[in-house]
Each structure stands twice: as structure tokens, then as C-alpha cells.
Amino acid sequence: MTAYRRDHTPGATWFFTLNLADRRGDLLSAQVHLLRASFIRVMHAHPWHIDAIVVLPNHLHALCTLPSEDADFALRWRLIKAGFSRALSRTEAISASRQSKGERGIWQRRYWEHRIRDEQDFTRHVDYIHYNPRKHGHVQRVADWPWSSFHRYVAAGLLPKDWAANKGPSLEVGERR
Template identity: 65%
Template sequence: MRYRRSSAPGATFFFTLVLADRSSGLLLRHIGALRSAVRVTALHHPFHIDAAVVLPDHLHMLWTLPAGDADYATRWMLVKAAFSRALPRDETIDASRARKGERGVWQRRYWEHLVRDDDDYARHVDYIHFNPVKHGLVARVVDWPHSSFHRYVEQGVLPADWAGGSTMIEGGFGE
């Protein structure tokens, strides 16, 4: 089955990627490998990370692609492959993946959403930054270290006490 993906050169997209084993915590245990995979991919296939959060079992990112370029699928394939190659081969692999020579690190598919306007962009940035609180990992957004929230605070875009532990952000956005 072929999945239809949005195609808008130079656009901004929201993504959710999830580990195959949601109980593994691989993303945080190997956060350096994930950062490296993203950095190396961006060197060869540029994109701008507008916002990001990494949780134990999934991540959300908001990317803006270069003008004339809509190929986020190749970028995610490269990120997922580089991260997977950096890990020990100790995950459980089902028969379907084994036949295809795949690792069992990531869920095969991911959620993508073409950001439509400034309000949509702002909602997704807020969702990304509030996600660790939503999942009960911290009481305050500022307490989660693996988030672009800290860059937003450093740049004066958001105050450090933004969303102060309330549950003001609603919505599912790909989960």
C-alpha cells in the first residue's frame, strides 16, 4: 500500500516518530546518537528545526525545508537508519522485518502534517514544548532538558515559566 504524503517545497511540517518498542526508552538512553543522526542528515540534506522534543519512546519535530525541496521522507529515512545503526543489535525483530532485513527500532510509519498558517505553527510549537508535561514526565515545561523550549527561552521568545505546569494545551497532533 502506498501512503500519500504532503508535498510542498519549502514548507514547514510537524512530525511524530515513535519507537517500535514504546517501553524501551532508547531515544533518551541514546540521545547523542539521535542528535548525531539529525546533525549528519541536515549537513547533506539541509532543513531547519523550528521546534523539537525528544521523549523516551517518541519525538516531535517541526521542520522547515529549503525553498524548492519537499523531500522530508529521505531525511527521516536517513535519520532513522543512522540512529538504528548506532545501537546494539539487541531488539526483538518480528518475521516481517527480518525478511526485509529491517531493524526493529522504529515504527515503520510516522505522522506528518503540513503546517497551514501562523496559528497552526504556533499550536504545534506549543504542543511540542508541552508534551513532556502532557505525558507526566515533568511538572513544568522548563524541567524537560530534551526540548527546543530552552532555545525559545534563551532567545526571549517564551518566558521560562511558560505554561507553568498547567494543562492548557489540548489536542492529539499525531499521537
């Protein structure tokens, strides 16, 4: 098995992408209440701050800040994914490889993480998260997607309700200026 080198900076802010194994499905949005319950349970036992999040039908993006003495985001994601999976009926197809390890077939095994470097990086990732439902064609207006921290940003006066109405964010994640 490949040994992944991960950054373990305590108290850092991270951008994450987690995908369902079946990218054609809508399990996350259809069962968002189960995902929310899993987040709440894990956050009670292992607090962290969710700076921004969007839940789409088959994947989610989150920007999270760990407590100052903590670097264990992997534990949190493992518990969130496991809690969500346990709450679902066992109807998914499971590969022989997953069966031999006693795994479900809900989530892709790994996820993408990126440590936020500075305020500009933070802002760019918040924009990416909030624009994602429109990018994938789920809505015409960012404000119309219900499972997004965009609504929290609007309520706090950080973004206008019509944000990104005529264009996308200034920079896609991964692009360079």
C-alpha cells in the same frame, strides 16, 4: 503495500511524530547523543530548519521547514532513523516480517506528518511540542525536560521560563476551536 498519498509542497513547514517500535522503552532519551549525531549528519547533507523539537523516551515530535526548492522530508527521516539504528547494538527483538526485509526493530515503520497551514497552526504545534514532556508526566515544569527546543525559545526571549506552569497549551493538536 498501501500507497500513501503525501503532500509534496516544496519549502513547507511540517509537524512530525516518530515512534519507537517498543513504546515501553526509553531508548531515545537514553541514547539521545546517538540521535543527535544522526540528525547532525543528515542535516549537513540535506539541510532543513528545525523550528521546534522534543525528544521523549519512546517518541519525538519535530516541526521542520524544508528549503524552498525541496519537499523530500521522507529522505531525511529515513536517513535519521537508519543512522540512529546503525549506531545501536543489535539487541532488539525483530519480527519475522522485518527480518525478511532486512529491517531492524527500532522504529515504527511509518510516522505522522502534518503540513502547517498558517501562523496559528504553527504556534499551536510549537506549544504542543514543548508541553509534551509534561503531558506525559515526565516533568512537572516544561523547563525541566532537557531534550526540547523550549530552552532555545526561552533563550531567544520567545517564551518565559515558567511557560505553562499552571496549565497546558491552549489547544491540543487535532482539536478544533
